[in-house]
Amino acid sequence: MPDSSRFAHRTLGTTNAGTANIGTMGVAPRPVLRHLLAPAALTLAALAGVAHRPWLTDHIAPFAGRMTAEGVVAVLAATAWLGAAWAGSRVIDVVMARSVRAVPIPRLLTDLLRAFLYGLAVLGILAFVLGQPVTGLLATSGVLIAVLGFALRNMIADIFSGIALNIEHPYRIGDWIELAPGLTGRVDEINWRATRLITLEGTALVVPNGLAAGSRIVNFSQPGTGFRATLTVTLDPEVPVARAKRILLSAIVCCDSIPAEPRPDVVVESVTLNGVTYQARFWVPDYAHLASGRDAVASAILEHLTRAGLEPARPKQELRRPRPAQPLQASEELGQALLSKVDLFAAFREDEVVELAAGMHVRHVPAGEAVVRQDELGTSLFLVAEGALDVRGAFGGRTILLDHMGPGDVFGEMSLLTGQPRSASVIANTDAVVYELDKEALDPVLRRRPELAARLADLMGLRQRRNDAHRRASTPATATPAATDHDLLARLRAFFKL
Template identity: 30%
Template sequence: PYKVTDWLKVGDTYGEVMEINWRSTRLRTNDGIYLDIPNNEIVKSTIVNLHYPTEVHAMRVRVGVDYNVPPNRVKDALTRAAQSAVNVLAEPKVRVFLVDFADHAVIYEIKYHMGNHSRINETNDAVRTNVWYELKRQRIRIPFPIRTLHLERHAPRPVEEGQEEARAILRGEPLFQCLSDDQIDSLVKQSDLNHFGRGERVIEEGAEGDSMFILLRGAAEVLVSKNGSAIPVATLRSGDCFGEMSLLTGEKRSATVKAEGDCYVMEISKDVMGEVIRESPDCLKQLSEMLAKRKMETEGILKDLATSSADQAAKQREYTATFLRRLKTFFAL
């Protein structure tokens, strides 16, 4: 059903209903062009009434963005741009979808809601204009179609962004104080740097694991399962390490770590760590002592005033010996 003043989409044509009579329906486009469509023809067409049941309706605008920019960062920028555009309604909220990986760009679609469709040109103009300025401020490039020629050359491996941060963090981490600067450099150079998007799980409780992570940028939530629910217990920030027990002993993951926003992390694998330990066997005892101390802290033994110093020392020796055996077994030493 439609009435005078409604906006219709008939085929690929948008127009406002100006007159309905027994012979035809008269539409007027945004360019002021009048179209008389015979009623026997219009009933054969697919008609979308943009003003039914109310004039609030969704429209979509697409934009291509550089492949190097993380999708969640792009979505946040496009959402901000569209929300502040003239004629875009606050509710329903603006949504942004990644819809395609094209030859030269990642294609995003902005879905927004507006009122009277007569303002479509001004609204699309406002959305696109805001998008340009927002992406410019965020240093996010809108690429144009190009052809890139790649020449294969055997060049030295480039220093990846984040390696210096990782070196500084590892040098301050007690578990790695037994390593020399050269060994830490080797550890960092051979480890992987990865992005995790908002809501992605970096590790999952109960999963097998043989690596640890350094959170270089972003924040992540630590969750543990209790009575079938995931309970938040901590928040990790830039500079925090996690997963070290799995790296050093092969234990299953004791918690789930989920990215709160886009995160940049370094993952140190068992193979990389094993190579460093084989070059420094003296580190095994120090690592065993450190792991034993952490286990005692977790169990509350060090805080328990009822436990004598002799008992604490005995427990420390017992745990150290246990971890030493596990380390030797895990790394096949």
């Protein structure tokens, strides 16, 4: 019986020169004609011999006898039946090769069709060539069929389950499916008896079709390629729900590997003695990216919680009265902690950092609102405490997404130190909390220690060169020449009148 997979591969194969696929311009390519030519020629030649039976008999009988002549004619008739079945199987291969470009066809289906054709050919030979009563033959073989069916009942059940699976199509070749806990993989083959899966670990998993048909089938690849995944996080009940959702959502948004659309979200799953359990829900392109997506989201959530001064809830051993939250004290401590990690203020003493932190004020920015807009004047710097923000720039009449920012990121240093207009707009992707440090808070420190101006100019120049390199890598058309450290120092001194 011809091998359909090898035939499909040969007929669909293309060369580097771009060999046309089957059906191009309505003309079948030469490989298809070549594979149909042999069975067609054999069938026609055998039919021609059978049609000239009297002539063959008259010419063979004088030399080999009449019985031999009749045998030759019978062989030609059987060859015609088998040749027709062979040609029909090749036609099936051509049809499957045409459709395999859109949807892979299980091998079981083509095998069943070919078996049906050859079965008809055998019955035709028995009935019309050998003159045997087919109905009687089928009746007398009933006992044998019953014995074989009982002995091979499990295998027969798998075969008929495979037929049902191919009719209903709960999964196709290439789909990621889960048949039971621990039975998850990509469908590589559906044959007569079993479904072959390839797991994420690269191992083959052979599942009998009877088990697959009787299991709850979860198809991760239908109706579309992407699907939504979840990650649960439990936080202390003292954390306000709105703040918890803001922190968790911003962590997901800041993951570059997670698609922005459909938009991720965070919902409350349950409230227990250990705390409030949240579901971080996001989309992954396919099951193969599920583990890496969860890893990226979990890592980002832990980082954002740490920057916000929080941690996942721990199991409670005893009940205790909840302590009221102290948002003002926590806000001051968080602002000082964020400011102390900014490399721009690395040369400042601890007491000076505390003084600057005391001069900052908190801004709550709803999603979609602009913190700063491009080309507007400003004299302040911003530190992101919670949430995710998008950096967008207008260039050549179109707006470009330049970067994402999350907790710990800083923007607006050029406006704070030189009064330069904002170079880009910063829009809140989620609800966000930012700390604003204005020129009036920095001015007294610089007047007491003018030598800090040179250090600020050096660090500001370093940050500007790093930011410009990042923007050139992502959007080369937006790159602008960076100012020298000497120019920055002169502008800083003039702005603060030092």
